[in-house]
Amino acid sequence: MNQIIEALLDHRSIRKFKDKKLTEEQIHTIVKAAQQASTSSNVMAYTIIGVKDEHLKEELYNVSGHQHVKDNAHMFIFCGDLHRINHLDNPEHNQHIQENLESTEQLIVATVDAALAAQNASIAAESMGLGICYIGSLRNDINRVNELLELPEYVIPLFGLVVGYPDHMPDIKPRLPLETIYHEDKYKPFAKQQKFIEAYDNEMSNYYKTRSSNTKADTWSDQMVRKFSNPTRMDVTPFIKSKNLNKR
Incomplete structure (x- = not known):
């Protein structure tokens, strides 16, 4: 068994982190690793929003109810994003592009793309000695999260990913x-x-x-x-x- 397999099988969700922030280099490395995930037809139908602002973390904590949403080294929010594609359209083909963007198929594409990117990010973070926890509870009030992040049409918040230095080992x-x-x-x-x-x-x-x-x-x-x-x-x-x- 190689080190990558051992790391994957050793995964656990970390919900208590030490009071130490990630460096910009660490953040960018995690995002770059996320970007190397497989993506449907190279659409890359996702956006990652990094949350540093403590007031914003507090607001997101109010939605989630989980302490680790505000007590972490860094928080990433993964969004399904077809907004970029909508702005590339040729007026002659606008109707067809809109039909595609509004289809269930493209919602699946955006969700899968974001999930694959997030898993790459998680593995990268864990390989750096960090711990992670996915935050689906941001959908407890998805309208509020949408408002807080100022998301345009064709962009939806899917889940969060908190990262940090583990302060426990469940x-x-x-x-x-x-x-x-x-x-x-x-x-x-x-x-x-x-x-x-x-x-x-x-x-x-x-x-x-x-x-x-x-x-x-x-x-x-x-x-x-x-x-x-x-x-x-x-x-x-x-x-x-x-x-x-x-x-x-």
Whole structure:
């Protein structure tokens, strides 16, 4: 096993950081690594917004509710971005460009491009001895984040990524068994996955009971049932449409 594989398998989310900021060189290195990620047709349908302003971090913390949103070395916000493409159009082809930009396909392209870039950024940061944590909770009030970042049409905030020097080392959370995630040639019926999910529930139950902090009694299946029984962030759909995305 090489060092890259070892680093990937050692990943954990860091939510407590030392009071030390990233240098400009570190920030630019992480962004450059993000830019080298694969991108659909070289569209590069994303923008990364670095957040340094403490007042802005406080406002984003009010949306997220997570302390590490304001206590970190640096915060990156990854946006799906088709705004640039919209400004390259030839008036003769404007209608066709607009139809494309407003399609579900291009929303998927922008989301995938941003996610790939973010994962490159994460791996780069971790290779530098830094820790990271993704922040999906910025979508708790996506309209407010849009307002704070002054995002134009065809640009949506997808998630944040906080980076810093780790001030704790949490246990690595187990993942679903390979047999549930990796299917060969065709989709594996749930009945053939079920025993592996049950084994994973037992593993997660033990993990939650014995981890070094925040112990509790829970399983993955129980978590998922609770999560999807409670409608959340239902304002995201109309917001995305209001940005002229996913309309066709």
